[in-house]
Amino acid sequence: xxxxxxxxxxxxxxxxxxxxxxxxxxxxxxxxxxxxxxxxxxxxxxxxxxxxxxxxxxxxxxxxxxxxxxxxxxxxxxxxxxxxxxxxxxxxxxxxxxxxxxxxxxxxxxxxxxxxxxxxxxxxxxxxxxxxxxxxxxxxxxxxxxxxxxxxxxxxxxxxxxxxxxxxxxxxxxxxxxxxxxxxxxxxxxxxxxxxxxxxxxxxxxxxxxxxxxxxxxxxxxxxxxxxxxxxxxxxxxxxxxxxxxxxxxxxxxxxxxxxxxxxxxxxxxxxxxxxxxxxxxxxxxxxxxxxxxxxxxxxxxxxxxxxxxxxxxxxxxxxxxxxxxxxxxxxxxxxxxxxxxxxxxxxxxxxxxxxxxxxxxxxxxxxx
Ligand code: UD1
Numbered sequence: 165x166x167x168x169x170x171x172x173x174x175x176x177x178x179x180x181x182x183x184x185x186x187x188x189x190x191x192x193x194x195x196x197x198x199x200x201x202x203x204x205x206x207x208x209x210x211x212x213x214x215x216x217x218x219x220x221x222x223x224x225x226x227x228x229x230x231x232x233x234x235x236x237x238x239x240x241x242x243x244x245x246x247x248x249x250x251x252x253x254x255x256x257x258x259x260x261x262x263x264x265x266x267x268x269x270x271x272x273x274x275x276x277x278x279x280x281x282x283x284x285x286x287x288x289x290x291x292x293x294x295x296x297x298x299x300x301x302x303x304x305x306x307x308x309x310x311x312x313x314x315x316x317x318x319x320x321x322x323x324x325x326x327x328x329x330x331x332x333x334x335x336x337x338x339x340x341x342x343x344x345x346x347x348x349x350x351x352x353x354x355x356x357x358x359x360x361x362x363x364x365x366x367x368x369x370x371x372x373x374x375x376x377x378x379x380x381x382x383x384x385x386x387x388x389x390x391x392x393x394x395x396x397x398x399x400x401x402x403x404x405x406x407x408x409x410x411x412x413x414x415x416x417x418x419x420x421x422x423x424x425x426x427x428x429x430x431x432x433x434x435x436x437x438x439x440x441x442x443x444x445x446x447x448x449x450x451x452x453x454x455x456x457x458x459x460x461x462x463x464x465x466x467x468x469x470x471x472x473x474x475x476x477x478x479x480x481x482x483x484x485x486x487x488x489x490x491x492x493x494x495x496x497x498x499x500x501x502x503x504x505x506x507x508x509x510x511x512x513x514x515x516x517x518x519x520x521x522x523x524x525x526x527x528x529x530x531x532x533x
Contacts, residue, residue: 168198176206176267186342186521243270287312288319289475316478336523337515345518351440375407394426466507
């Protein structure tokens with residue numbers, strides 16, 4: 165029997181893992197394509213990588229490029245250099261990338277320069293804010309992709325406006341929500357996670373995450389945000405799983421004391437199943453993450469996005485998300501409103517039904533096999 169044609173699938177950073185898990189599983193069960201998993205090593209900590217691989221049932225990557233952290237140029241260049249020879253060895257029929265992290269654009273560029281078709285999952289999302297590193301990664305990856313899979317209708321309009329041919333674009337739904345529906349039943353109860361950190365918060369708490377450079381890299385911005393969140397925590401205790409970059413900045417700017425006075429439980433980054441359990445049991449999520457805006461919408465939990473824009477507008481128009489920015493008064497007003505009214509109710513957006521990965525595999529088969 166001839167070996168199956170190989171599709172190189174790339175992961176690099178934490179939000180990639182829940183996107184690749186359902187795609188990898190669907191490719192495996194198709195028995196038409198052999199997925200070859202490359203981890204760039206952009207995220208490498210146990211809590212940022214291995215725990216997710218285990219909980220999501222992703223096998224050990226076929227190759228780990230071990231790139232690690234660095235400036236954008238350094239990280240992107242290292243990934244490109246180390247990824248190129250893999251494509252020579254593996255000889256795939258295409259390369260599949262997900263999301264908008266540096267690993268996405270770096271591997272995408274290598275693939276197209278080697279005349280290999282690029283497949284982009286989660287294409288067409290736009291914040292229209294080019295100071296955001298991810299926005300550059302999104303626009304450029306979409307320009308060089310041969311197949312573009314979208315999660316919401318607005319994405320197609322963005323792509324058409326940027327001159328992408330319509331027949332390359334496929335609205336398939338959201339693979340991150342495939343992962344959520346697959347694993348929700350196994351989520352770790354919130355009480356269990358909180359007890360592990362010696363907290364007994366009672367039934368009412370919020371979840372906080374922060375890691376965007378625009379929020380955490382500048383001392384004054386970070387301090388102003390944290391002061392507001394300390395105030396919020398006196399009304400609604402907060403659980404704050406802290407990204408390594410954020411923790412580093414809190415320490416560098418001497419802001420640890422501020423948190424110590426608050427009703428804020430700071431934990432290391434949590435696993436996927438712990439996070440799902442916390443979010444589904446929470447009154448409210450405050451975040452600058454992209455993925456959490458979507459997960460809260462799928463779970464029906466109100467989300468206040470601590471950014472001035474979102475590249476995921478369907479979470480606002482149909483879901484539970486409100487973009488509140490970083491102004492203390494606006495955050496405070498939105499929290500009060502949410503606690504008083506129970507927060508924004510929404511519905512699950514079209515095709516966020518747990519079957520996006522299956523649709524992706526079908527289109528890949530039709531296009532390439
Ligand atoms: C990256 C993505 C961002 C995504 C986020 C999710 C880019 C440009 N950004 O941001 O879109 O939302 O991942 O987490 O690709 N670090 C560790 N251990 C790790 C990984 C990182 O300590 O396993 C620390 C290092 O100090 C590193 C810093 O975090 O310098 C930033 O890591 P990096 O991969 O550059 O970007 P993120 O902020 O994680």
